[in-house]
Every structure is written in C-alpha cells, then in structure tokens.
Amino acid sequence: MTKPPKNLGDAFWLKKGTFKTIPVSHTGCFTCHNADSGIAPTSVDCQVCHKLAGITVRRTSDFDPALPKTMGVSDRTMLNAWRKRVSAGAYRHEGGMHPDLACTDCHAPARMNTVDPLTLKVPVRSCGGAEGCHVTATLDEGGALNYEIDQKKKNANFVCTKCHVVFGKQAVPASHISAIAKPAE
Numbered sequence: 001m002t003k004p005p006k007n008l009g010d011a012f013w014l015k016k017g018t019f020k021t022i023p024v025s026h027t028g029c030f031t032c033h034n035a036d037s038g039i040a041p042t043s044v045d046c047q048v049c050h051k052l053a054g055i056t057v058r059r060t061s062d063f064d065p066a067l068p069k070t071m072g073v074s075d076r077t078m079l080n081a082w083r084k085r086v087s088a089g090a091y092r093h094e095g096g097m098h099p100d101l102a103c104t105d106c107h108a109p110a111r112m113n114t115v116d117p118l119t120l121k122v123p124v125r126s127c128g129g130a131e132g133c134h135v136t137a138t139l140d141e142g143g144a145l146n147y148e149i150d151q152k153k154k155n156a157n158f159v160c161t162k163c164h165v166v167f168g169k170q171a172v173p174a175s176h177i178s179a180i181a182k183p184a185e
Contacts, residue, residue, distance in 0.1 A: 062167045068082070
C-alpha cells in the first residue's frame with residue numbers, strides 16, 4: 001500500500017493483496033460447482049453460501065486502529081476488510097507468497113458461514129497445506145510457528161509478527177502449541 005520505513009524489521013506493514021480474502025466473483029466457484037458437473041452447490045443455490053445475518057456478535061480482530069494512519073492507509077474497502085480479521089492479520093493472498101496453493105488448501109468452504117467470522121478462520125495447522133509447512137516437529141526444521149513460540153518462551157514481551165498484528169502481543173494460544181507435533185519417545 002505504502003512504502004515501509006527503513007527500520008521496520010519484522011514488524012507488520014500492510015502490503016498489497018493482504019485482504020483479498022473473499023472472491024470478488026463466482027467464476028472460481030462455478031468452474032466446478034455447476035449443473036454439468038453435478039457438484040453442489042450450483043449457481044441456483046445461493047443460500048448455501050450467502051446467509052442472512054442474525055444476531056451480530058462482536059469479535060476481537062487482529063487490527064490496531066492507530067496503525068493505518070501511521071502507514072498512510074485511508075482506503076475504506078481495505079480498512080473495512082482489515083477490521084474484520086479475526087485470525088491472522090498479516091497473510092497476503094495476492095498469489096505472490098504461495099502461488100501454488102489453492103484457496104481450499106487453507107480454507108474449508110463447506111464449513112464457512114458468511115455471517116459467522118469464526119467459520120472463516122484458518123486452523124494454524126493448515127498453514128501451507130495439510131501438513132502445515134510453517135509448523136515443524138522441531139525448531140531446527142525451520143517452522144515459523146516453532147520459531148515464534150520459542151521466542152515467546154524466552155521473552156514474554158516478544159511479539160509474533162509472522163502472521164499477526166495485534167494478537168502477536170498476546171500469550172501463545174493452546175491451538176498453536178498443540179499444532180506442533182510432539183517428538184516420539
């Protein structure tokens with residue numbers, strides 16, 4: 001979006017493509033989901049994916065309201081998408097990071113509910129596909145999650161920045177610790 005400062009280090013800086021989390025058309029879906037293929041839902045079953053909102057539950061997001069101003073970001077579409085991130089706030093979806101991954105390598109569309117943000121969260125173990133290439137059995141194998149947890153254990157003030165903006169300042173959640181395979185005894 002804007003040029004990062006020279007002293008940024010590993011801190012988060014909003015990059016182009018970060019919030020391309022929801023397809024802007026149905027083209028990708030209807031390549032497979034159509035009457036000819038017989039794969040449901042088809043284009044006439046709108047209600048399967050598009051649901052009417054009921055009671056809105058306010059969720060904590062991985063968003064720091066002061067950060068966009070610091071970055072010079074004022075685009076409303078970008079800010080609205082960022083404010084809704086209930087999971088990792090730093091992943092870029094434009095294809096430059098992992099062009100070989102399909103949306104379904106991390107997301108489970110069949111379980112997604114457009115009015116429940118928690119169903120849009122990506123399990124930490126899925127980062128990079130079924131095996132979670134950013135999660136390894138040991139730190140020596142290069143897993144980003146392993147590194148961040150190791151740093152947090154050494155220093156409680158360490159901020160996990162590989163995936164998170166605000167959440168990285170918090171204690172490591174149980175889901176992240178349990179994602180690392182226990183060594184065989």
